[in-house]
Amino acid sequence: MATDTAPVALSTDEPAPSGRAGSPERAENTAEERITRLFARFIGSGYLCYLLLLIPDITREAAALAPWWTVFALPAVFGPPIAAGLLSFRRQLDPARHAAAASAIGYAAAAFAWPLAWDGTLLTGDQWMSYMPGLAALAAAVACPPVPTLLALVVCLVPVELINYHCRIPELRGVLVPDMMFAMAFCLLYVAAALMAMRTGRLLDRTRAQAHAAAAAAAATTARNVQRARYNALMHDWVMSTLLAAARRTDRAEVRRQAELAIAKLGELEPENVASYPGRALIASLRTAVADVDDTVRVEATVWEGCEDEEYPAEPVRVLGAALAEAVRNSVRHAGPEGQCRVRATLAPGLVEVMVVDDGVGFDLGAIAPHRLGVRVSIIGRLRELPGGAVDVLTAPGKGTTVRMAWRGAS
Secondary structure: OOEOOOOOOOOOOOOOOOOEEOOHHHOOOOHHHHHHHHHHHHHHHHHHHHHHHOHHHHHHHHOOEOHHHHHHHHHHHHHHHHHHHHHOOOOOOHHHHHHHHHHHHHHHHHHHHHHHHEOOOOEOOOOHHHHOHHHHHHHHHHHOOHHHHHHHHHHHHHHHHHHHHHHEOHHHOOOHHHHHHHHHHHHHHHHHHHHHHHHHHHHHHHHHHHHHHHHHHHHHHHHHHHHHHHHHHHHHHHHHHHHHHHHOOOOHHHHHHHHHHHHHHHHHOOOOOOOEEEHHHHHHHHHHHHHHHOOOOEEEEEEOOOOOOOEEEHHHHHHHHHHHHHHHHHHHHHOOOOOOEEEEEEEEOOEEEEEEEEOOOOOOHHHOOOOOHHHHHHHHHHHHHOOOEEEEEEEOOOOOEEEEEEEEOOO
8 A cells, every 4th residue: 555645636626528427516407307498498489489470469459458558468478488498597497487387377467457458449360368378378387286287277268268259350259168168178288298298207207216226225235245245255265264274283383374364354354333444444445345346457545644544434435435346347347448447546634535547438428328327326326425425427438437436524
């Protein structure tokens, strides 16, 4: 184990490349969030197109209305959905959801206020709001559960259909109930599809979370089984052979030497109930984690002065060891035949940093399928759930891969 008393660089401040995943704020959106963003942008774009197309109708209809209604209706109807589309580009989605909910409210308020501003002049065309009640309900679907969304559809559609029936010239009037039912059925198709899409996103997120939890539990069980297997092998290969040598009255010097080796091997084991590790045992644990995967991978260790005897909590050591083993396993499997993997570990006061670097084929982190849990759960997920843990994955096709894992104790 190499010891270096000089300070070393423990983190970098360079801009993250496209293939970097680390702190939670860089985490990918959930399926529900991605669907919400798409719907918010679609709705905002739809309202903007309607606004441009309906300018002639709005201008013509304004002659039969009190001026205050148009001044009130335009921002109430078009402002919130366009704002929802713009807000969907922000990381926090709550403002976009609130704006989407306000879209249905603004539409309904304008529709119910219309008769108060009408001067009695019959319209020679459809009331301009009657073209998009379904879009208002679609906006509600982004932010509300199914029942309030369906209620919003009724509240938005009924008043504009009544306006079309009672306030247009007789030649344009149809049959109220069939027209209203047709409009309701037509809009309901799109609203129901939006509600199902949102529900599918939530189910997908729940399924992924359960799969990640199951994978993490399986990984922990596997780690325990590996530890027990190592313990059993050590008991058989060293302890039992030493006892048999003593029972057979083997040369005392040989028995003593074999016993010392057995004790040294036992010292390398990691008891499951240990509370902390001194620095030297921590490095030995990391070396063992790498050797269990591939004993040809080189491990370089840099230990600050005094850290060989400093105690480190057991949980970060176990989490880092498990994540390190998975990172090395991924590198060995996927770096390619020419890829060389190496591991660098650094111990500093209250800090453990481990880097797995290879010059292999690399990959596109964003293209990893959700069901591929090795990187997302066994490495990134483990470190994110560890208090004080941090992880960065820097990679790109043809550029190799660097996985930086660290734990910093509370200061």
